[in-house]
Amino acid sequence: MxxxxxxxxxxxxxxxxxxxxxxxxxxxxxxxxxxxxxxxxxxxxxxxxxxxxxxxxLDLKGGTAFLLELQGEPSAGALDQAIGVIRKRIDKFGLSEPIIQPMGKRRISVQIPGLSESEKAAAKEQLSKVAKLEFRLVHPDTDKLLAAIQSGQEKIPLGYEILPFSQAESKEGKSESLILVRKREEMGGKYVRRAFRGFDEVGRPTVVIEFNEAGAKRFGEITSNNIGKRLAIVLDGEVKSAPVIQTAIFKNAVISGGNMTPKEAEDLASVLENPLETPVKILEERGVDPSLxxxxxxxxxxxxxxxxxxxxxxxxxxxxxxxxxxxxxxxxxxxxxxxxxxxxxxxxxxxxxxxxxxxxxxxxxxxxxxxxxxxxxxxxxxxxxxxxxxxxxxxxxxxxxxxxxxxxxxxxxxxxxxxxxxxxxxxxxxxxxxxxxxxxxxxxxxxxxxxxWGMLRKLSMMKFLHKPNFDFIKWSWITVPAAAILLAVGIATFFLRSGELLGVDFSGGDSLTVAYKQAVPVAKVRQALEEEKIHPSLLQYSREGNQLVYQVRYGEGEKSVNVLKEKFPQAGFSLSRMDSVGPVVGDELKHRAGLALSLGLLAILIYVSLRYEWSFALAAALGQLHDVLLAIGIMALLGKEFDMYLIGAFLTILGYSINEKIVISDRIRETLKFKGANLSFKEIINEGINKTLARTIMTGGTVVLATISMLILGGFVISVFALAILIGVLAGMFSSHLITPALLYWFHGLAEKKRKKISIPTQAV
The missing domain is CATH 1.20.1640.10 (Multidrug efflux transporter AcrB transmembrane domain)
Structure with a gap:
């Protein structure tokens, strides 16, 4: 395949x-x-x-919610470690879109979109499997001794134990046999760098275990000292594979056999790569409706x-x-x-x-x-x-x-x-x-x-602008300071009001389970709470029992229930349970996101510098920052709550913004190449912008049309999302013509002054 x-x-x-x-x-x-x-x-x-x-x-179709609890006496960092491991296991590539939140000091709420019954079973194993990996030597006479032990003729040798061994019996299924292995492990799972699905020489799925430097050295010693013996790969007390060591191996270990499916191999690799330090128990499982x-x-x-x-x-x-x-x-x-x-x-x-x-x-x-x-x-x-x-x-x-x-x-x-x-x-x-x-x-x-086919003898199009000749640089002394003031006001508002603007996704809050007698549409429940300045997150009905589940900021839990009782007396709402819930976006996720976005902007800066020059790159990067910060600032001024939906909108704005600026920069570069000897740099910039003006209005217009449709016809959540994109698109059109070109003109002027200063010869005294 x-x-x-x-x-x-x-x-x-x-x-x-x-x-x-x-x-x-x-x-x-x-x-x-x-x-x-x-x-x-x-x-x-x-x-x-x-x-x-x-x-x-989960927002469009719903899924399955699990409530997990750490067992025993977990250490201080056990909850964060468990959340990180579970996220990696069930959302390795960021494509599954689960919602994972801490609840109190030892519980974790996990919601996974649309699981079938077979997928639920696999998800449970992914969530709760500890994944303790061990490499142990197999007794050389395991088959003979096992038969004698089972018949009562022999006892288990000192230092050995009998473990279950899952292996292939036929294409129809698997049989579980037993195997005699040493109690002492030769090597543990702490040496695993990563694990991934592979295939053997005939195309059957395997799990490849890649070691770190110390692990590769240790595995090489074990295999070189035990050639001809069998080495058992033990996971959570069950032998997954027990191959004969043919030669010294200083690279990877491979789990094969067992008639694994590709999905089983992927799941096994995932738990091996992300072992849990503390055992986890699933306390509750329920289906949930879409949150939108x-x-x-x-x-x-x-x-x-x-x-x-x-x-x-x-x-x-x-x-x-x-x-x-x-x-x-x-x-x-x-x-x-x-x-x-x-x-x-x-x-x-x-x-x-x-x-x-x-x-x-x-x-x-x-x-x-x-x-x-x-x-x-x-x-x-x-x-x-x-x-x-x-x-x-x-x-x-x-x-x-x-x-x-x-x-x-x-x-x-x-x-x-x-x-x-x-x-x-x-x-x-x-x-x-x-x-x-x-x-x-x-x-x-x-x-x-x-x-x-002869269908294009003539190609006619409408024309919006006929040879526009606007002086965009002329107005920069007004547009740049005005944009800077608006940015300052917006960002200041965001930081001053961040406590009330950051939603449950970022700050955590109260998780409520509310019983009801008569269901009320989610949109009406959301509207009723929004009218009281309460912004619910993850608002959804449970599919088992008459329960409405949602989250609000800390301290708003009881108030939200009272609002529902007052607005919908016929529904019979009553509070069943209220828990403290942590943020969806934890500290590690924030750190990684900040690092990724910073490096991403730096990469754009380097690429544009190589393709154009540093002045183009710096002007484009600052224009890009202007667009997304202006969108953040205006949404803050409007008092909109910041959640994961708005993060998606801001990322979209970043992408749209750089696209705008690259297109205009390309025309300026072309004009500079063919007319640079006859025009001033200001004239070159203006001509480049004017030549792309129709295209900018056409493209911007289509996106504005699309977002206005979403703004008018979409529900509350979608309209807020569309509003952020609309602001960002308009900000991008504005900055691409009146901010970025002005910055490019100024940076180019500074570079020219520096160049002239260097080229002036020093007068002899």
Whole structure:
């Protein structure tokens, strides 16, 4: 299977390279069609059955809630260690979107989206398995002695014990036998650096255990001193594998046999890599409904459809036939993205949808960018065929740079981030891959076929601006100080009111279980609490028993129950239980997120510096910070509570912002290259901005249309999320024209002054 996947990917890569290098038009068309057909078929097959491939998160579908308790006398850091281990076990790549919170000093609340009965059993094992790993030598006469011991003829030898040994019996199932092993371990699990699923020489799943430096040395000593003997790999008192040592091994250990499925191998690797220091017991298990509520989900779907329809109508109305090509490419982009997400078994939540919105916005932008370049060529008299060819080539650098500048920090987020941040980064990277293919291969190939069929003798488009000539730098003495003042007020408000603005996701609070006689729609419950300035988190009905479960900030628990009693007397609400709950985003997650975002911004700065120059990079980075900080500040001024949904919105703004600035920087760089000798740097900047002004308004307009649809038609949670994105998009459009260019102009001026100062020769005395 692995060989087939690798061969298929290699074949596709070769075909793709062939497409870009082919010089013959006919060959290029057919190779491009083959590429598109191949990847679309793969995406469609990846999506079926949809319910199994892309799961909906706790906010959209609900799932299963577990209440865990540490056993014995846990140490001071045992709770944090257990939370970290459980998160890594069930959400290794940030795609499962669980919610994990400490409750009191020894309990942990875990919610996992949509589990089937078989998945529940696997989840329970992942949650509670201690995963104590030992390597022990097997008695050389284990089979003979076991038979004699079982018949009463022999006793268990001193220093040995009998352990269960799970091994393959047949394809239908497994049998459990016994094996005689030493009580003393030769080596423990503390030497494990990581564990992962592998395959043996015939393609059966195995678990590969990779040791740290000390572990590799110790394992080498054990195996070199015991060649010909059997070494048992023991997990929680059960022998998983007992191979004969054939030679000294100084690298990895492998657990094989047992007729493991790939999923079982992955789960085993996960617990081996993340052992629990303190045993955990599952106290409670219950099903929970979606936290957004049915009404909010329906509103969100309607808003998303309206947003998509508005973008489609706009593109077709403005770009006509080219707009239809863009819409088809957009649908292909979405299909490819969903296919890729299905292959990763992605769990879709509202923050994940934020990543999809960003990639769709960038897909529209890529098409607009190409079409505006084609228009430029048509206006100077180039024929349609050559205009399309030149337009795609000239747009390539901006599309490539803007996408790469997002891929680099996304990869850093995937490596260093955790939980929702990782999920957002994975969505973004996959979305960019889909975006690049749809824009640079599929849409181009579609144009090539339309040309060959004689359907593109003329390519007409509407024109929004005719040769604009605005002096953007002229107003910088007003716009930059005004933006700085607004930023200062907003950020000051955030820090002064952070205690009331940070929601349960960041500060913890009260977790309430409220009994009821008559259910009230979640949207109405949320609205009633919001009217009293109480912002509920994780508001959902339990599927077992008449219980409503939600979380509020510390001290608001009893008040919230009284509000519900007063607003809905017919519901018969009564408090069943109230617990103290810790934040979803713990200190480690905050630290890793801060580090990942900081390194991501630094990576963008370095990349843009290499592709352009340091003044472009610094101006773009400061503009990017302006956009997200302005969104944070305005949301703080509006008194909106900060939760994980808003974090998704702010990450989306960061991505959209750098895309805007890269596109404009690309035009400024081009103008500098061809007209630098005849124009001042101020004139070069203004001309570069004016040439991209129509594209910025078109792209920004489509995103604004989409977010306004979500703002009006979405439920409370979705509308707040859309409001943050709307503010960020408008801030990005503003800064890309009136802040970043001004900073670029000033930085360039400083560099020129320094250069002139260095070049002035020293006068002899």
């Amino acid at each position: 692995l060989f087939v996947s690798f061969s298929t990917a290699l074949l596709f890569l070769v075909t793709l390279i062939w497409y870009f290098t082919a010089s013959d038009d006919r060959t290029k068309r057919w190779v491009g069609l083959a590429c598109s057909f191949f990847i679309l078929i793969n995406a469609v097959f990846s999506l079926f059955p949809p319910a199994e491939k892309i799961k909906l998160g 509520g049915k009404d909010s989900i329906i509103s969100g779907i309607n808003a998303a459809l309206a947003a998509f329809a508005s973008v489609v109508l706009f593109m077709v109305f403005y770009y006509r036939l080219a707009g239809i090509v863009a819409v088809v490419a957009l649908l292909v982009n979405l299909l490819l993205l969903l296919g890729l997400l299905a292959q990763f078994h992605f769990t879709l939540t509202l923050p994940g949808i934020a990543g999809i919105i960003l990639t769709i916005g960038m897909a529209v932008d890529a098409n607009v960018l190409i079409y505006e370049r084609i228009r430029d060529e048509l206006e100077v008299g180039v024929n349609v065929k050559n205009a399309i060819f030149i337009g795609f080539n000239k747009a390539f650098s901006a599309i490539f740079d803007s996408n790469v500048s997002l891929i680099i920090p996304s990869i850093i987020l995937m490596e260093l981030g955790s939980g929702p941040l990782q999920g957002f980064a994975v969505t973004l990277v996959l979305g960019i891959v889909a975006n690049l293919f749809a824009a640079l291969v599929f849409s181009r190939n579609l144009f090539e076929w339309l040309l060959s």
